[in-house]
Amino acid sequence: MGFNQTRAQKAIAATGDRGVQLASDWLISHVNDPCLDHTVPREYVLYMCPMGSFQGELADFWEKSLSICGWNGAQAYFPHITLCPFFKADDCLVSYIVEVFTQMEDLLHKAPGDLKLEFYSAPNFIGLFVSDKYYKFLENFTSAFASKLKKAGISVEAHKKQLHMTLAYQYPQEKHDQLLKMAKEINLEADVRWDIRLYSRDPRTGQSEVRRVIQKYTPQEPDELELVDGDYVLVDPKEVSNSKDGWYSGTSWVTGNVGMFPGVLTSRTAETWTWVLHRSLPVLFPDRSVENATNANHNNVLVNLDEDIECLYAKVDKKPKNEAPSPAPPTTRPRRLYVVRHGERVDNVIGRDWVDQCFDNQGNYVRKDLNMPWTVPKRGNHLDFVRDTPLTEVGMLQARCTGEALKLAGVSLTGVYSSPSLRCVQTAVNILKGLGEPGLEINVEYGLFEWLGWYQLGFPFWMTPQAFREQGYPINLAHKHYISSEMLWKHSDESVEQYYNRCSNVTRYILQKHNSGGNVLIVAHAGSLDACTRQLTGKIPRSRSGFQELVQKIPYCGICTSEETISTKKWQLVEPPIPSFTNGTNRKGDWKVMLS
Numbered sequence: 001m002g003f004n005q006t007r008a009q010k011a012i013a014a015t016g017d018r019g020v021q022l023a024s025d026w027l028i029s030h031v032n033d034p035c036l037d038h039t040v041p042r043e044y045v046l047y048m049c050p051m052g053s054f055q056g057e058l059a060d061f062w063e064k065s066l067s068i069c070g071w072n073g074a075q076a077y078f079p080h081i082t083l084c085p086f087f088k089a090d091d092c093l094v095s096y097i098v099e100v101f102t103q104m105e106d107l108l109h110k111a112p113g114d115l116k117l118e119f120y121s122a123p124n125f126i127g128l129f130v131s132d133k134y135y136k137f138l139e140n141f142t143s144a145f146a147s148k149l150k151k152a153g154i155s156v157e158a159h160k161k162q163l164h165m166t167l168a169y170q171y172p173q174e175k176h177d178q179l180l181k182m183a184k185e186i187n188l189e190a191d192v193r194w195d196i197r198l199y200s201r202d203p204r205t206g207q208s209e210v211r212r213v214i215q216k217y218t219p220q221e222p223d224e225l226e227l228v229d230g231d232y233v234l235v236d237p238k239e240v241s242n243s244k245d246g247w248y249s250g251t252s253w254v255t256g257n258v259g260m261f262p263g264v265l266t267s268r269t270a271e272t273w274t275w276v277l278h279r280s281l282p283v284l285f286p287d288r289s290v291e292n293a294t295n296a297n298h299n300n301v302l303v304n305l306d307e308d309i310e311c312l313y314a315k316v317d318k319k320p321k322n323e324a325p326s327p328a329p330p331t332t333r334p335r336r337l338y339v340v341r342h343g344e345r346v347d348n349v350i351g352r353d354w355v356d357q358c359f360d361n362q363g364n365y366v367r368k369d370l371n372m373p374w375t376v377p378k379r380g381n382h383l384d385f386v387r388d389t390p391l392t393e394v395g396m397l398q399a400r401c402t403g404e405a406l407k408l409a410g411v412s413l414t415g416v417y418s419s420p421s422l423r424c425v426q427t428a429v430n431i432l433k434g435l436g437e438p439g440l441e442i443n444v445e446y447g448l449f450e451w452l453g454w455y456q457l458g459f460p461f462w463m464t465p466q467a468f469r470e471q472g473y474p475i476n477l478a479h480k481h482y483i484s485s486e487m488l489w490k491h492s493d494e495s496v497e498q499y500y501n502r503c504s505n506v507t508r509y510i511l512q513k514h515n516s517g518g519n520v521l522i523v524a525h526a527g528s529l530d531a532c533t534r535q536l537t538g539k540i541p542r543s544r545s546g547f548q549e550l551v552q553k554i555p556y557c558g559i560c561t562s563e564e565t566i567s568t569k570k571w572q573l574v575e576p577p578i579p580s581f582t583n584g585t586n587r588k589g590d591w592k593v594m595l596s
Contacts, residue, residue, distance in 0.1 A: 003027055006037060009091035013042050013200065016276045017094050018516045033256025035204075041090050042200045044097060046083040046142060048283070054192035055079070058167075061186055065168060069179055073170030076210075076271045081130060081165050083142045083196070086206070087149075087156045094200075098278050100148045101198045105480050107144060108196065108283050109487065112137050115283075117165065117188055123173065126183050130163040138163055141196070193505070194283040199275045204251065208234035210274055211250070211266035225252060225259030232274050233266055280512055282482070282505070336519045337511065337536075337562045337571070338411070339529045340402065342419075342427040343395030344556045346372060350392075355385050369588070377422070377463060377471050387460035391426045398557040398581045399427040403434020405578035414518025416440050417510055419448040419525060420462040420485070427557070428523040429473060441476035444468070447483035447506035448532075450525035451547075452494040459489055482509045500541030503531035511536075526551040529560035536562060536571045557581050 003011070003024075011023035011030075030036055050058065058079040066075055089097055117128035130138070139159075146156035167186075168179045210232050217227035225233070233250035240248060240263070248263045253274045346354055350369055357368050363382040367374065371392045376385065391399070413435070418428040428442045444465045462485065468475045483506065491498065507522070514520050522532055530550055534541065542550065561576040 006039060006091075009094075010036070013091040013094040014202070014276065016200075016278045017098050022516070029254060030256045034258060035256060039090075040203055041088040042094075043086040043088055043203050043206065044198065044200045044278075045086045046145065047197050047199060048081040048083055048138065049195050049197055049280075050079060051193045051195055053190040054187075057186045057190050061167065061182055065179055065182055068182075069168075069171060069175045071268065072168045072175075072179075074166045074168050077166075078270060078272050079165055079167075081138075081163055082159065083138055083163070084146070084159050085157050086201075087154065088203075089149075089154045093152055093154065094278070096152055097149065097154070098198065100145065101279050101281070102480070103148070104141065104145055104196075105281050107141055108281055109484070110137070111283050115192075115194060119184065119188075120164070121176075121180055121183075123176065124169060124171065125166070126168045126176075126180055128165040128167065128188070135163050195280045196283060197280045198278040199272075200278060201271075201275045202234075202253075204234055205271055205274050207236075208251075208271075209237045209240055210253075210269055210271045211235055211248075211263070212269040212273065213265065214267050215265040217261060217265050219259065221260075223259055225250060225257060225261040226255075227261055227265055228254065230254070232269070233261060234274070282509060334564050334566050335514070335517055336411075336564070336574075337507070337522065337533065338406075338413075338519065338576075339522045339524065339532045339560045339562075340427070340431065341526050341529060341554050341556060341558045342391070342421065342423040342523060343398040343430070344392045345389045345395060345423050346392050347386075347389040349394075352386075354389075355382065359385075377467075379463065379467075381461075384461045385422075387455075387458065388422050388462055391423050391430075394583065395423070395556065396426065396430050398583075399430035400434040401581055402557045402559070402578070403431035403436075405434075406431070407435045409577035411435070411577055412519060413437060413440060413521050415443065415510065415514050415520045416523070417443045417445050417448065417520065418523045419450070419528070420444050420446050421449065421460070421525070422463060424448075424523050424525070425463075425468060425473060425475075428521070431521070431523065432474070438474070441474045443476050443479040444481075445479070445483075445506060445510070446481055446485045446488050447502055447509075448522060448524040448528060449488065450527055451496060451499040452488070452492055453496065453499070455492070459492070482506045496544040496547050497541045499527070500531045500534060500547075503528060504535040507532040507536055526554035526558070529554055529558060533560055533562045533571070533573060537573055538570070555580055555582070 007027055008023065011027045015022045015026050049055075062075065062079070065072070112133050115134045116131040118131065120127055120129050142156070142159065146158070149156055167183050171179060213227045213229065213231045213233065215227070216229060217224075219226050227233070232253040233248075234253060235248050235250040239250070243263065246263050247260050249258070249260055251258050349371060350357070354368075354372070358366055358372065359382045360366070365376050365382070371394055373390050373393060373396070376390050379385070416428055416432065418424045425442060425444065432438065432440055432442075465475045465477055465479070469477055483502070491502075494502070510520060510522070522528065524532070527547060527550070530542065530547070541547075558580055559576045559578065561574050562571045563574045564571050
């Protein structure tokens with residue numbers, strides 16, 4: 001696009017390696033950054049961060065301690081466990097670092113159960129320390145990550161301190177007892193899911209006090225800095241302590257511009273607001289609820305900058321000076337999650353003995369009804385179709401019509417995910433045909449399978465993603481499953497509440513993979529419409545009877561739509577953009593009735 005290599009690589013690294021458009025926006029907004037061509041490597045770090053109710057407990061402590069006892073060293077970051085010191089890497093290596101980090105996901109499935117934290121306090125420190133069992137696991141994880149990066153010449157030192165979460169430090173001694181009392185009120189048994197996150201920062205950030213813009217300011221003199229909503233200003237701490245008139249010299253995080261600004265229009269905030277989140281991996285599949293794990297209203301504590309970064313750069317004046325203003329950027333649309341039930345299934349229409357009717361002893365398929373599919377996928381054993389049934393011809397029509405309707409409604413997708421069931425994959429394929437997006441690939445996610453309580457008499461044998469791909473289905477073989485099929489069956493005694501938690505966690509995992517924007521489609525089962533969205537929108541799981549009553553009301557290719565509010569990042573159910581597909585029953589015919 002005309003940018004030189006140094007600038008392009010700097011922009012990609014500074015925006016988390018999340019696409020050309022965002023990197024281009026960053027470059028245009030930094031056109032007057034005096035450090036734009038400096039080849040100073042970014043600093044990276046691994047943090048382990050809590051999600052769920054425990055996150056809320058920590059956020060409440062952060063807010064309460066700040067309001068009562070004032071600023072302390074812990075307030076400069078969000079609650080976390082540091083897994084390694086900051087390490088430096090050239091901008092050209094950002095994609096390699098992200099790829100190595102993503103490859104570590106399988107190791108996280110070997111986590112040794114729940115992570116236990118213990119209180120510890122010293123005269124000027126209050127924190128939570130990691131138990132020995134988990135310390136060894138996390139140490140091995142970081143060592144494996146470091147050894148892979150070493151191949152590219154990136155040096156990651158081992159963490160020399162006992163792994164811990166700092167609650168407060170660098171505070172006046174007289175505040176110790178009060179802070180300790182508030183810290184002891186944190187419920188360490190609260191529900192939690194841990195994520196390991198890869199962050200990076202501009203090296204200038206670690207040497208600065210970070211101040212958030214709370215009021216706009218238009219420069220009156222050439223040496224003044226413009227303050228815009230959503231920006232942060234990096235300031236030398238000496239500027240703040242030595243200023244006599246309340247004006248500071250600072251650097252804009254959004255533009256890189258340097259200038260004087262009135263400090264009263266800013267407030268001190270956490271350094272982590274200016275960090276870039278590259279990727280996040282869940283440590284393990286929790287047995288406990290993590291209701292509202294990503295929607296807790298504590299945005300001043302847990303920072304996820306990449307959620308807002310596109311909107312932020314859209315606000316920046318990107319035109320060079322003395323040029324005519326550019327047209328206003330398009331309004332950012334809230335992203336949507338579409339959850340669709342599969343289409344009509346063969347066994348529910350033809351009968352559960354349809355396999356016996358249509359396959360001979362050699363496993364050859366013969367169509368016995370016009371609503372049966374023309375062909376079925378080749379499998380090692382045709383009896384696998386008994387518990388993993390295909391769609392009927394009407395089911396495929398339902399799915400294709402659903403896709404066509406979504407296209408007419410102007411819906412576009414950035415990601416498609418499907419339960420491993422054959423009927424769901426076939427539904428997703430036909431929706432994409434109707435939608436006219438053949439380039440999209442389907443991510444098979446085992447965690448989207450329906451409630452395991454319905455499979456006490458035996459589990460289905462699914463086709464593998466590779467087997468689907470070999471038979472022409474557009475399956476993404478590179479997708480990393482949140483839950484493997486083996487792990488899923490270990491929870492065969494799953495309760496309805498656990499089913500809701502599973503679907504909620506998988507849904508949040510999927511949305512996190514697409515947190516830079518765009519709509520996501522999930523194709524699964526009748527219960528999925530509720531299970532994938534209920535906790536996402538802030539509600540608790542239904543009872544078993546309530547769940548079983550609900551699924552009876554979901555039609556084939558029924559659709560549920562959840563929309564994220566841009567300002568609050570909260571999700572709510574909204575009216576789907578298309579109507580449902582209704583068709584009548586048609587009993588099986590027999591020409592011999594004419595002989596009677």
